[in-house]
Amino acid sequence: MAKKKVLLMGKAHSGKTSMRSIIFANYLARDTTRLSPTLDVEHHHVRFLGDLVLNLWDCGGQDAFYESYFERDRETIFRGVELLIYVFDIESETPEKDFDHFCGVLEAIEENSPDARIFLLIHKMDLVAEEDREAILEDRKQLIEESCISCGVENFQCFGTSIWDETLYKAWSEIVTNLIPNIGLLETHLNKFCRICDADEVVLFERATFLSISYQYGTPHFDAHRFEKISNIIKQFKLSCGKAQSQFHGMEVQNSRFTAYIDQFTVNTYIMVIVSNPSVHTAATVWNIQNARNDFERFIPRV
Amino acid sequence: MGGDNISPIDFNDPKIASLPRILLMGPRRGGKTSIQRVVFQKMSPHETLFRLEATQQLERAIVDHTPLCRFTVWDFPGDYYGEDDENNYDNDNNNNISTGDSVFVGDNAATSLIFVVDAQDEPYDHVLQSFTNAVTRALELNPNIVIEVFINKVDGELFLSDESKYDCRRDIMTQVTDELTDAGVSPDSIHIRYHLTSIYDHSIYEALSRVVQRLIPQLPTLENLLNVLVSTCSMEKAYLFDVVSKLYISTDPGPVDMQSVELCSDMIDVVLDVTPAEDLEEDMVDPDSAYDNKSASVIRLSNGMVLYLKEVDTMLALVCITRAENFRKKSLINYNIGCLKKALRALAQPVPTTENGH
Ligand SMILES: Nc1nc2c(ncn2[C@@H]2O[C@H](COP(=O)(O)OP(=O)(O)OP(=O)(O)O)[C@@H](O)[C@H]2O)c(=O)[nH]1
Ligand SMILES: Nc1nc2c(ncn2[C@@H]2O[C@H](COP(=O)(O)OP(=O)(O)O)[C@@H](O)[C@H]2O)c(=O)[nH]1
Ligand SMILES: [Mg+2]
Numbered sequence: 001m002a003k004k005k006v007l008l009m010g011k012a013h014s015g016k017t018s019m020r021s022i023i024f025a026n027y028l029a030r031d032t033t034r035l036s037p038t039l040d041v042e043h044h045h046v047r048f049l050g051d052l053v054l055n056l057w058d059c060g061g062q063d064a065f066y067e068s069y070f071e072r073d074r075e076t077i078f079r080g081v082e083l084l085i086y087v088f089d090i091e092s093e094t095p096e097k098d099f100d101h102f103c104g105v106l107e108a109i110e111e112n113s114p115d116a117r118i119f120l121l122i123h124k125m126d127l128v129a130e131e132d133r134e135a136i137l138e139d140r141k142q143l144i145e146e147s148c149i150s151c152g153v154e155n156f157q158c159f160g161t162s163i164w165d166e167t168l169y170k171a172w173s174e175i176v177t178n179l180i181p182n183i184g185l186l187e188t189h190l191n192k193f194c195r196i197c198d199a200d201e202v203v204l205f206e207r208a209t210f211l212s213i214s215y216q217y218g219t220p221h222f223d224a225h226r227f228e229k230i231s232n233i234i235k236q237f238k239l240s241c242g243k244a245q246s247q248f249h250g251m252e253v254q255n256s257r258f259t260a261y262i263d264q265f266t267v268n269t270y271i272m273v274i275v276s277n278p279s280v281h282t283a284a285t286v287w288n289i290q291n292a293r294n295d296f297e298r299f300i301p302r303v
Numbered sequence: 304m305g306g307d308n309i310s311p312i313d314f315n316d317p318k319i320a321s322l323p324r325i326l327l328m329g330p331r332r333g334g335k336t337s338i339q340r341v342v343f344q345k346m347s348p349h350e351t352l353f354r355l356e357a358t359q360q361l362e363r364a365i366v367d368h369t370p371l372c373r374f375t376v377w378d379f380p381g382d383y384y385g386e387d388d389e390n391n392y393d394n395d396n397n398n399n400i401s402t403g404d405s406v407f408v409g410d411n412a413a414t415s416l417i418f419v420v421d422a423q424d425e426p427y428d429h430v431l432q433s434f435t436n437a438v439t440r441a442l443e444l445n446p447n448i449v450i451e452v453f454i455n456k457v458d459g460e461l462f463l464s465d466e467s468k469y470d471c472r473r474d475i476m477t478q479v480t481d482e483l484t485d486a487g488v489s490p491d492s493i494h495i496r497y498h499l500t501s502i503y504d505h506s507i508y509e510a511l512s513r514v515v516q517r518l519i520p521q522l523p524t525l526e527n528l529l530n531v532l533v534s535t536c537s538m539e540k541a542y543l544f545d546v547v548s549k550l551y552i553s554t555d556p557g558p559v560d561m562q563s564v565e566l567c568s569d570m571i572d573v574v575l576d577v578t579p580a581e582d583l584e585e586d587m588v589d590p591d592s593a594y595d596n597k598s599a600s601v602i603r604l605s606n607g608m609v610l611y612l613k614e615v616d617t618m619l620a621l622v623c624i625t626r627a628e629n630f631r632k633k634s635l636i637n638y639n640i641g642c643l644k645k646a647l648r649a650l651a652q653p654v655p656t657t658e659n660g661h
Contacts, residue, residue: 030349030503034460127353164349200579223580233576240569244562247605253577256597260577274579 003045003053004179005080007116009105010087011098012037012061015123018163019087020044020058023172023209026239029163040065041077048176049206049213049300050268066101070108078105078112085119085175090140090160091127099147106151118156119175120144126162133160166228173211173228180213182301189299191216194273197288198280200258203227203272204265210235213269219276230272234262252282263289266297314363314375320410322365323374323518328437329419330430331357331381334455334502338419339364339378341502342511342548348502357381368547368618370651371525374518377406384437407441407448413518415449416441422471422499423456427478435482438493450495451514452479458501468499505565512550512564521650525553528646533557533623536636539608541623542567543615546575546594552619567622570610574600594618603627611636615644616651 008016018032024046038060046054057077059069069077086105092098109116122140125133137160148156159171177183186204194202194216204214212227234248241248250263250270258276265271275285314320327335336358340346343366346354362378385406407414418434420427434452441448454475457468476497480490498510516522529541533555540563542551549568574594581592594614602610609630615621621640630636 030458126347126349164347226576226579229576233573237569237573240566241604244566245606246608249603249605251573251577251600251602253574253600254597255578255593255595255599257581257592257595258579260579262577272577 002051002181003055004082005055005057006083006085006179007077007081007109008056008058008085008087009101010061010121010123011089011092011101012063014061014087014089014092015163016058016061016085016087017042019121019123019161019168019172020056022163022168023211024054024056026235026242028236028239032163037062047208049180052179054176054179063101066104070104074108075112078108081109081113081116082179083117083119083175084109084113085121087121087123088140088144090122090124090136095143099143102144102147103151106148106153110152117178118148118153119171120148120156120158121171122158122160124162125160125167126164166225166232169211169228169231170225172209173213173231176206176209176211177213180301183214186299186301187214187216189296190214193288193292193296194218197273197275197285198277199273199285200276201272201274203230205231205234205270205272207264207268207270210238210270234270259285261285261289265289265293266300268300269296312363312365314365317410319365319375321412322367322409323413324377324409324415325374325514325518326377326379326406326414326416327419328379328384328416329381329453330421330424330433332424333381333419333421334453335378335381335419336362337502338453338455338500338507338511339376342507342550343376351502366545366548369545369616371519371521371543371616371619371647372515372545372548372550372552374515379406382433384433385440405444408445413447413449413520414445415451415514415518417451417453417514419453419455420475421456422454422468423459423461427475431475431478431482434479435486435488438483438495439486439488442493449514449517450493451510452495452497453500453507453510454497455500455502455507457499457506458503462501472497472499505561505568508549508568509561509564511548512552515550516552519552522553524650525647526556528643529553529555532621532639532643535639536623536625536632537629538623538625539563541621544568544571544620544622546571546618546620563624567610567612567624570600570602570612570622571620573602574598574612594620601630613637613640615640616647619647 008020010016017035017038021027021032022029038058040060042058044056044058046056048054086102088098122137125137128136141158144158157174161167161171190202190204195218200219201217203212205212210231212231215227238248253260258274259282261273263271271289273285273289312319327339329335336355337351340351341348343364358378358380360380364376366376367373420430438450454472457471462468483490500507500510525543533541540555540557542554542564544551549571551564578593581589596614598614600612607627609625609627610622611625612620612622621643
C-alpha cells in the first residue's frame with residue numbers, strides 16, 4: 001500500500017475543504033456552506049482504487065499559519081510531497097497577497113520536493129458571468145504563469161473550477177490519474193476492450209469518487225465536458241440511492257441512436273460503454289463486460 | 304437581467320390565454336423568481352443568490368414541453384397582489400389582456416395562486432395580512448381559483464430538523480386562520496394547501512408537481528391508466544414525468560413516498576446526461592437530442608428494485624419502480640406501456656373547446 005502525500009494550499013476561504021469534501025467525502029455542494037475554516041493542517045487519508053492512499057494535507061490558509069509553514073514546520077510540510085494543489089479564489093480581493101504566499105510555497109516545494117507535480121486551480125469560477133468566464137480565466141492563468149516562471153517553475157497544470165458544476169471533476173480526474181502508477185497498461189487494455197465491443201466510447205470510473213480515470217474511444221463525440229458531467233450526476237444519484245436505503249448497481253440508457261451501459265466492473269471501478277452500432281446486440285455488450293471483469297482485475301494497477 | 308431569454312410570446316393568443324395559469328405572488332425576496340428560474344429554466348439554485356434582481360414588472364412564461372402538461376407561469380413583482388387590477392401591471396409589452404379581465408380570472412382557464420412566503424423572514428404577520436387580502440379579493444373575482452401557500456426557504460441553519468419545518472407551517476396556518484376570521488371570512492370556507500419548499504432540494508419539485516396536477520383536466524383518467532398498468536405488471540409505483548421540468552404530472556393511487564419520487568426524478572437527470580447529444584457539426588451539439596421516442600433506461604439497485612424509464616410522449620416519461628423478479632417479463636411490461644402510450648396520445652388530442660376548461 002502506497003501513501004501519496006498531497007498538499008492542498010491556498011488562501012483562507014478559497015474552497016479547499018469544500019472540494020475535498022465533495023470529491024472524497026460525499027458532500028453536496030450546498031452543504032459546504034456549513035464548513036468551518038480549517039485551522040492549521042488537517043490530515044486526511046483517502047483511499048483511491050483500493051490500495052492507493054492519498055494523504056491529504058489540507059493547510060488552513062490564514063496568513064498567521066504561513067509563518068509556521070515557512071519557518072518552523074517548513075520541512076515537515078514540504079518534504080516528500082507528490083502533488084501540490086494550490087487554490088486561487090477568483091474573487092480574491094487581494095490577488096497580490098495571494099502571489100506572495102504562492103511564490104513562497106513554490107520555493108519551499110522546489111527546495112524540499114523538486115519532483116512534486118503542481119496543479120493550480122482557479123476556483124469559484126461560477127461567480128463570474130458565463131460570457132466572461134473564458135476571458136477572465138485566460139487572464140488569470142496568464143498572471144499565474146508569469147508568477148510561476150518568475151519563481152523558476154515551468155511544469156504545472158492550471159484549471160478553472162467550481163464546486164457548482166462539473167469543472168471540479170475535470171480537474172480532480174486529471175489530478176488523481178497522475179498518481180496512478182502504470183496507467184499506460186490499463187489504457188492499452190481498455191482500448192483493446194473498446195474495439196472488441198465495437199464501442200464508440202469506453203470510460204473507467206473510480207468507484208468511490210466516480211472520477212474518470214481512463215477514456216478510450218472508437219468514435220469520439222464532441223461534447224467536451226461529458227464525462228465530468230456523468231461523474232457529477234452519477235455521484236449525486238448514488239447519494240440519492242443512499243438516502244433511499246439502497247445502492248446503485250448499474251444502468252442501461254438508450255435512445256434511437258445509442259445504448260450506454262454503466263456497470264460495476266472491477267472491485268474498485270465502474271465502466272461505461274457507449275455503443276451506436278445497431279447491429280451490436282445488448283446481450284453481446286453485457287456479455288463482453290461480464291467477461292472482461294476478471295481480466296481487468298489484473299490490469300488495475302497495484303501499488 | 305430578468306426575462307432576457309424569453310422570446311416574445313403572444314399571451315393574448317387565445318390558444319395561450321386559455322391555458323391553465325400559475326400565479327406567483329408574495330412579499331419581496333420571497334423566492335418567486337428563483338422558483339420559476341430553477342424549475343422551469345434550469346438555473347442552478349446557487350446562481351439565484353447573485354444573478355437575480357428584484358422583479359419590476361410581471362414576467363410571464365409558457366411551459367409547453369409535453370402535450371399533457373401545458374400552462375403559463377406569472378411571476379409578479381414583490382408585494383403586488385392585484386390591487387390595481389385593470390391591465391396596469393402589463394404595460395411593458397403592448398399585448399394587453401382582454402379588457403375587464405383580472406389577473407385572477409383566466410380565459411376559461413384553471414388558475415392557481417401560489418403565495419410564496421419567506422420562512423426565514425419572521426415575523427410573518429404583515430405578510431400574512433397581505434395574503435388574506437389577496438385571497439379574499441381573488442376568491443371574489445374567481446371562486447374557482449386554487450390557493451396554495453409555499454413556505455419557502457425551509458433550509459439552512461434554521462431548518463435542520465423536520466420538526467422546525469412543521470412548527471413553522473403550524474405557526475403560519477394558525478396565523479392565517481386568525482387573519483381570515485378577523486377579516487370576517489370563515490376559514491373553513493376556503494381550502495388552502497400549504498407546502499414546505501426550498502429551491503435547494505427536491506421539495507420545490509414536489510410542491511409544484513402537486514400544483515400542476517390540480518390544473519390538468521385529464522388527471523383522473525391518467526391516474527386510472529397508471530393504476531391499470533401498475534396492477535397488470537405488478538409494479539410498486541409508476542409516475543409520469545415532464546422530462547424538461549421534472550415535475551410529475553400523475554401517479555397511480557398508491558401512497559407516494561418522497562424518497563422514491565426523488566429517485567425517479569434524479570433518474571431523468573442521469574438519463575439526459577449519460578446519453579450523448581447529437582453532433583450537429585464540429586463542436587456543436589444539439590442538447591435536446593438526448594431524449595427521443597426510443598428513450599428508455601433501466602437502473603438496478605442493491606435492494607432488489609429496478610427503476611424503469613420509458614418515453615411515452617414528446618418529453619414525457621413513464622418512470623416505474625418494480626421488483627427485479629417482476630421485471631423479468633419485460634416484453635409484457637413493454638406491451639402494456641405501449642397500450643398506455645396509445646391512450647395518452649388519444650388523451651392529448653385537443654378536446655373541442657366547449658364551455659369550460661375544467
Ligand atoms: N435559502 C434559500 N434561499 C432562497 C430560496 N429561494 C430563493 N432564495 C433566495 O432569495 C433571494 C430572493 O429571491 P427572488 O427569487 O429574487 O425573490 P422574489 O420573490 O422574486 O423577489 P421580488 O421579485 O423582489 O418580489 C435570492 O437571493 C434567492 O437566492 C430557498 O428556497 N432557500
Ligand atoms: N461560489 C462558490 N463558492 C464556493 C466554491 N467552493 C467553495 N465555496 C464556498 O467558499 C467557502 C469557503 O470554503 P472552504 O472550503 O471552507 O475554504 P478553505 O478555507 O479553503 O478550506 C464556503 O462557504 C464554500 O461554500 C465554489 O466553487 N463557488
Ligand atoms: Mg422576483
